[in-house]
Amino acid sequence: MGEESNLIRRKNSELLRALLFRKRKAIKAEMVKETGLSVVTINSLVKELVKENILLENASVQQKTGRPAAEYIFNYDKSYYLLISIQEKKSHERKRRLEIIVKIVNLDGVEIVSEVVEFSDNMEDLLGVIEKYILREYEIESIGLALPGKIFEGVITSSWESVFDCWNIEEELKRITDIPIKIQNDAHIMTMGFCVEHHLIGESVVGIFYPEKSMPGVTILSNGVLIEGQKGLAGETKYLPMLMDKAAPDTDIELANNLSEIVAIYNAVIAPSIFVISSENIDEKIIRKQIEMNTYLSRQPNSPVIYFDRNFQQSMTVGLRRLVTKDTIYKIC
Numbered sequence: 105m106g107e108e109s110n111l112i113r114r115k116n117s118e119l120l121r122a123l124l125f126r127k128r129k130a131i132k133a134e135m136v137k138e139t140g141l142s143v144v145t146i147n148s149l150v151k152e153l154v155k156e157n158i159l160l161e162n163a164s165v166q167q168k169t170g171r172p173a174a175e176y177i178f179n180y181d182k183s184y185y186l187l188i189s190i191q192e193k194k195s196h197e198r199k200r201r202l203e204i205i206v207k208i209v210n211l212d213g214v215e216i217v218s219e220v221v222e223f224s225d226n227m228e229d230l231l232g233v234i235e236k237y238i239l240r241e242y243e244i245e246s247i248g249l250a251l252p253g254k255i256f257e258g259v260i261t262s263s264w265e266s267v268f269d270c271w272n273i274e275e276e277l278k279r280i281t282d283i284p285i286k287i288q289n290d291a292h293i294m295t296m297g298f299c300v301e302h303h304l305i306g307e308s309v310v311g312i313f314y315p316e317k318s319m320p321g322v323t324i325l326s327n328g329v330l331i332e333g334q335k336g337l338a339g340e341t342k343y344l345p346m347l348m349d350k351a352a353p354d355t356d357i358e359l360a361n362n363l364s365e366i367v368a369i370y371n372a373v374i375a376p377s378i379f380v381i382s383s384e385n386i387d388e389k390i391i392r393k394q395i396e397m398n399t400y401l402s403r404q405p406n407s408p409v410i411y412f413d414r415n416f417q418q419s420m421t422v423g424l425r426r427l428v429t430k431d432t433i434y435k436i437c
Contacts, residue, residue: 113149116141120149121158122433124178125211129162131173150176158182180212183245186237186283187424189290190223190230190251192264192315194385200317202252202264204233205417208242211434213425216242225267227276235280247285248424249273250293252321256336260287264318286427290420291321291339291382292330297423298380298413299325305437310370310408311380312341313416314363317352322366324374341366356386360394367410368400375406382413 119139124130130138135146153159153176160179164172186208193203201223208217217240221233238244253263258275260268274285295311298304311323322339324331332338341347346365353359367379381391395401395410413419422436429435 116145117149117153118433120146121153121178124159124176125434127178129175129177131175133167133173178211180210180214182211182243184208184210184216184242185425185428186234186244186247187421187428188234188247188249189293189420189424190249191290191420192252192318200265202267204230205420206233206237207421207424208237208240208244209421209425211245213422213436215421227271227273230273231276231280234277234285238281238283244283246428247277247283248428249285249287250290250420250424250427251287252290254289254336254338254340255287258287261335262337262340288423288427289321289323292323293423293427294382294413294416294419295323295325295380295423296328296330296426297419297421298382298411299328300422300426300436301419302411304378304380304411307378308374308376309378309380310367310374310376312363312366312370312382314359314381314383314386316359316383316385317354319347319352320362320366322370324370324376344369356390357394359383359386360391363391364394364398364401367395368398368404371401371404371406371408376408379408379410380413381410382416382419384414384416388412388414 120135123135123138132146132150136143150159154161158179159176162175162177164174167173189205190202191205193201204221204223206217206219206221207215209215234247251268253260253268258272260271263269273287277285291311291313294313295309299309305328309325312320314320319342322341324338347362353362363381383391426436
């Protein structure tokens, strides 16, 4: 009976915390009404959550009738997420380089830390960067990592310039900390983040991330669920016949033409309701013109809406937040 009671209490606590996380603040009468829990249960849980610093007691609120009631607010600074994305550095140099974008955000997504760190092609150095940030004064709940590569059973495959191939960051990180980490491909994170930001999470979506002077990555989402093939592979556009023997595009027109062909192929095969294209430095008008000129697209029965992501970093941050919260009561939608 004791074990069953503890389980019920834990479920009730999760229900109340999830409510306050979404609602931000409430008086006890609202908690009772919106959770369906009894007054006695709410009183006990609120007392416990205030003691744990998850809820903060605010000023009293005057009711239409009766005495003022204490209002409680959710403490979004109770814990934090460490969000890391490894990205190609914007540079005029001929040599392509990567850099690490590090953010620490609270439970509400407010950025507490935002820094850029040089990247070396070494897993130990990356682990050192992670260790540096988890040892700061913030209580890190979990870690989200996005990188240009695919992950299967914890091992990175098919990565940028093969830099990350065979890395098992999650396993190696266990030597440093027991804080959970989730790792995902950058195109997947961008697409998910954009869809969350623009309330498109329930749509069928094809996301295309096409950095300058690089090869594109493609993501397929269905009702917020990532569709992948064998060994975590999906959207390997660099293996499409028309791109397989090509180098990365040198001009905006060449990149836009590649994009229009990719859109035509995925429109025929997937028939999504939405395409999300992220190619920050290319003029949107050039891309739209090439897509409109594609004669194959004009003959296809599916007519998707095409969105352009002009804030890649914001999409990455939101996508990483969703990655680390998707299995928790603090899931963002």
